[in-house]
Amino acid sequence: MKTVVKLDGLMKKYDNRAVVDGLSLEIREGEIFGLLGPNGAGKSTTMNMICSLLKPTAGSIELFGHDIKTENRKVKPMIGYIPQDLAIYGNLKAWENVELFTSLYGIKGQKLKDEIDRSLEFVGLSDKRDSFARTFSGGMKRRLNIACALGHRPKLLIFDEPTVGIDPQSRNFILEKIKEANKDGTTVIYTSHYMEEVEAICTRVAIMDNGKVVAIGTTEELKNMVRKTPDEDVSLEEVFLTLTGKKLRDYVEG
Amino acid sequence: MSRLFYIAKNYLKLIMRSKAMIIITVLGTIMVVAALSSTFRTILNEAEKDTDFAIGYHMEDDSIYSIAETQLADGFETEGLTVIKYIDEDPEELIKNGDVEVFIDFEKDSYSITGDKQKQIDTRVIQYVLYNVDSMMNGEFQSVKVDPEELATVETPTAEDYYGIVQTVYFISLCAVFLTPIFINERKGNIVSRFKISSASGTHSYLGKLTSCVLVSWIAQTFLATGALVILLGVHIGVPLVSIPVLMLATAAFCAFGMLFFIIFKNPAASIGLLFGILWFAGLVGGTFETYMYSSFSERAKEMSPYYFLNRSLVELSTQGSSDYILPCVAEMTVILIVSALLGILITNKKKEV
Numbered sequence: 001m002k003t004v005v006k007l008d009g010l011m012k013k014y015d016n017r018a019v020v021d022g023l024s025l026e027i028r029e030g031e032i033f034g035l036l037g038p039n040g041a042g043k044s045t046t047m048n049m050i051c052s053l054l055k056p057t058a059g060s061i062e063l064f065g066h067d068i069k070t071e072n073r074k075v076k077p078m079i080g081y082i083p084q085d086l087a088i089y090g091n092l093k094a095w096e097n098v099e100l101f102t103s104l105y106g107i108k109g110q111k112l113k114d115e116i117d118r119s120l121e122f123v124g125l126s127d128k129r130d131s132f133a134r135t136f137s138g139g140m141k142r143r144l145n146i147a148c149a150l151g152h153r154p155k156l157l158i159f160d161e162p163t164v165g166i167d168p169q170s171r172n173f174i175l176e177k178i179k180e181a182n183k184d185g186t187t188v189i190y191t192s193h194y195m196e197e198v199e200a201i202c203t204r205v206a207i208m209d210n211g212k213v214v215a216i217g218t219t220e221e222l223k224n225m226v227r228k229t230p231d232e233d234v235s236l237e238e239v240f241l242t243l244t245g246k247k248l249r250d251y252v253e254g
Numbered sequence: 255m256s257r258l259f260y261i262a263k264n265y266l267k268l269i270m271r272s273k274a275m276i277i278i279t280v281l282g283t284i285m286v287v288a289a290l291s292s293t294f295r296t297i298l299n300e301a302e303k304d305t306d307f308a309i310g311y312h313m314e315d316d317s318i319y320s321i322a323e324t325q326l327a328d329g330f331e332t333e334g335l336t337v338i339k340y341i342d343e344d345p346e347e348l349i350k351n352g353d354v355e356v357f358i359d360f361e362k363d364s365y366s367i368t369g370d371k372q373k374q375i376d377t378r379v380i381q382y383v384l385y386n387v388d389s390m391m392n393g394e395f396q397s398v399k400v401d402p403e404e405l406a407t408v409e410t411p412t413a414e415d416y417y418g419i420v421q422t423v424y425f426i427s428l429c430a431v432f433l434t435p436i437f438i439n440e441r442k443g444n445i446v447s448r449f450k451i452s453s454a455s456g457t458h459s460y461l462g463k464l465t466s467c468v469l470v471s472w473i474a475q476t477f478l479a480t481g482a483l484v485i486l487l488g489v490h491i492g493v494p495l496v497s498i499p500v501l502m503l504a505t506a507a508f509c510a511f512g513m514l515f516f517i518i519f520k521n522p523a524a525s526i527g528l529l530f531g532i533l534w535f536a537g538l539v540g541g542t543f544e545t546y547m548y549s550s551f552s553e554r555a556k557e558m559s560p561y562y563f564l565n566r567s568l569v570e571l572s573t574q575g576s577s578d579y580i581l582p583c584v585a586e587m588t589v590i591l592i593v594s595a596l597l598g599i600l601i602t603n604k605k606k607e608v
Binding site for chain 1: 257267268439442443458
């Protein structure tokens with residue numbers, strides 16, 4: 001399988017404090033890759049660097065074999081980013097939001113119309129296409145937030161805690177749709193604090209702490225790291241707490 | 255181009271859906287200009303009276319005007335002007351020394367007026383008085399070289415001529431306020447990051463905002479509010495074929511200038527507050543509140559205000575039908591538009607990290 005994301009010695013420092021500290025990992029095509037870690041572990045900083053929102057202090061990032069520093073224009077259309085904070089205009093209708101964000105990739109005319117229909121259909125908002133986003137429930141806004149990242153058919157989808165603050169039905173719907181997108185060949189990077197979500201959908205998981213990967217593998221491989229006996233029933237949350245500790249993490253951004 | 259089209263189209267929708275803001279801005283402009291024009295009418299009249307305006311004249315012995323010399327002097331004094339008779343002094347020298355503002359040389363059967371270029375409108379006051387004296391003499395001076403019809407059209411600026419147009423300009427200059435719904439929406443969520451990771455550049459985002467703001471401002475302020483002021487208050491627009499393009503260019507320039515504040519400060523309330531403060535001061539210097547004819551500010555200070563050439567061009571277009579200030583005004587507005595846009599694009603693109 002091809003390597004979609006390759007991080008090599010990635011580092012981000014703020015005032016000589018390393019938030020991401022020499023991170024190296026590879027994400028392969030067709031994976032749903034979970035990125036876990038306590039607050040301040042460096043997950044969001046890593047994702048922001050992958051998305052070109054932050055400049056690394058050192059190290060390199062390759063997406064689909066292209067260095068994002070030198071071939072940024074080639075890489076951008078391949079990424080779909082679903083930020084944790086909603087990134088939609090409340091005073092635009094659902095279809096207008098998708099139109100605006102899809103058009104940023106140079107898609108126009110009939111193709112743009114088709115992509116708007118497809119994206120809204122995918123997240124189950126076709127019948128609400130003419131409603132203003134501000135009138136949507138939390139779950140609907142989250143779904144529209146996802147639709148806005150799908151119109152340009154990205155090969156890599158990056159979800160930053162997409163299910164925060166929504167009801168179980170909406171959460172289940174979103175997780176199903178992530179799996180559906182993955183089946184269609186899209187590689188996914190997924191972060192969440194909900195361990196059961198990660199366990200349910202991720203093919204491989206990396207646990208980060210203090211800017212470094214402390215463990216990486218399938219959920220079973222991670223569980224095996226902390227199992228005392230082969231038959232011991234261990235949850236991913238227990239793995240997480242064992243590897244990162246139970247101490248509270250008070251974290252100040254930047 | 256397609257990116258810009260879709261961005262501008264959707265931004266335009268965002269602005270147009272803030273109906274309350276547009277209605278308040280248009281109606282506010284009409285009401286405030288009406289109120290201020292009325293208030294400032296008194297101030298303008300007072301300023302005219304209080305101005306120490308000296309006229310020098312020389313009368314040839316055989317001038318046909320000599321028999322009306324007393325009436326002429328009375329006419330000027332009625333207008334509150336000081337009249338001084340000179341025998342053979344050089345008019346240019348007298349004006350240069352500040353002894354008089356205007357010099358009238360009555361020759362055998364005609365007269366010529368020399369005035370300080372900066373006092374152009376006041377010179378027109380003299381012409382107006384002379385015309386009235388001509389009329390008073392019941393056409394006795396048929397051989398006078400000054401065309402009475404031309405003089406008849408010359409008027410001193412009224413409050414509607416002056417404050418009507420300069421305050422319309424002032425409210426047009428605040429039109430960056432239309433950007434508020436876009437920036438408020440973008441501030442609420444993580445929309446900016448979505449733009450940053452997309453294939454669109456900061457230039458697309460900037461031009462999308464500027465285009466939509468300029469279009470709404472043209473519709474709401476340049477045409478709707480100004481049109482209503484012309485119809486309802488009799489504000490004189492001057493020569494529409496010249497004044498309207500000048501107003502449209504000024505609108506675009508002020509949109510770009512105002513947008514800089516939104517981009518730099520990110521906070522719409524702080525941006526509007528600071529922009530209003532700066533434009534209020536620039537307006538004060540440039541003749542928006544204190545007329546440029548009777549302004550206490552120096553000529554250099556006035557010229558530094560972005561309003562001065564604009565106000566002067568439009569007022570003179572309204573009162574005289576032409577103005578020497580149109581070219582500098584167009585040049586100044588073009589520079590403001592281009593420099594603001596370049597800075598805006600630079601800052602927007604600089605915020606894209608990689």
